[in-house]
Amino acid sequence: MVPMIGVQLYGMWVYTFGGGGGTPTTGSDQGSTPLWLEHVVGLAEMVRDVAPMVIVVLFFQYVALRRKLSHPLRVAVGFVMVLVGLYAFVVGLTMGLFPLGTQMAEQLIDRGVPALILLFALLIGFATTMAEPALVAIADQAENVSPAGINATAIRLVVATGVAVGIALGVYxxxxxxPLHYFIMVSYAVVIVLVVLAPKYIVALAFDLGGVTTSEVTVPLVTALGIGLASAIDGRSALLDGFGLIASASIFPIISVLLYAIALERIPRLRKEST
Structure with a gap:
């Protein structure tokens, strides 16, 4: 939530005092750069982005803790693998998921069937969430420490359902x-009510699951879908209307997990009362 506040404060500053935008790169400029040079520059930028994290870790390891790394060569090799993997991931997004999301949005708009667009949003939200590695890891951890017998597979299905509903409503x-702000305010009002009703052990997990579901698999495709839809519909703005799907995908898993925990706690109690 703090990054949301920071970005909105930045937006208030920009729209109040103005800000200089970057000069867009033309297609001719991009075409004149050799492919190998683009990859070299991309890797250099990746090193620049990751360097602060490495500096912080090494500072605390050698200066604050005053201890040497156990396996420096292994750490160095792992760092290089992380850099190459991250760069390959970014290139893959640019070549694959972003164009795919935009193309699907344009084709769905051309069909002119809103129900088909909503169905695609619902199914793609469910499918991408089930593939999120972070969700698998947290669901397994929740199953191990849960006092109420939470099932990891059930958590994944519940979260994926929440994301699917959220993305479908965002597409609608x-x-x-x-307007997005009414949608956000009503959704968080529902979350607040459910936080009061849900068992306390699930609240922190529910909010964490809302964050991890919008990760490396879901975000690129869903963002491209939203921008593609807004760009293809007359009267919509890619900036004002295209974004916001990730917010929907973050809020509704919280709601679905809280509802799941409430049902998990109340149903056995209702069975006992009925007998």
Whole structure:
């Protein structure tokens, strides 16, 4: 939530005092750069982005803790693998998921069937969430420490259902042109009510699951879908209407997990009362 506040404060500053935007790169400029040079520059930028994290870790290891690394060569090799993997991941997004999301949005709009667009949003939200590695890891951890017998597979299904519903509602907002802030306020009002009703052990997990579901698999495709839909519909703005799907995908898993925990706690109690 703090990054949301920071970005909104930044937006208030920009729209109040103005800010200089970058000069867009033309297609001719991109075409004149050799491919190998683009990859070299991309890797250099990746090193620049990852360097602060490495500096912090090494500072605390050698200066604050005053201890040497146990396996420096292994750590160095792992760092190189991380850099190459991250860069390959970014290139893969640019070549694969982003164009795919945009193309699907354009094709769905051309069909002119809103129900088909909502169905695609629902199914792609469910499918991408089930593939999120972070969700698998947290669901397994929750199953191990849960006092109420939470099942990891059930958690994944519940979270994926929440993401699917959230993305579908977000797509409906883009199609209908509704304002995002009303949608967000109503959704968080529901979350607040459920936090009061849900068992306390599930609240922190529910909010964490809302964050991990919008990770490396879901975000690229869903973001491209939202921008593609907003760009293909007359009267929509890619900036104002195209974004916001990730917010929907973050809120509704919280709601679905809280509802799951409430049902998990109340159903056995209701069975006992009925007998």
């Amino acid at each position: 907002r883009i199609l209908s042109g509704g």
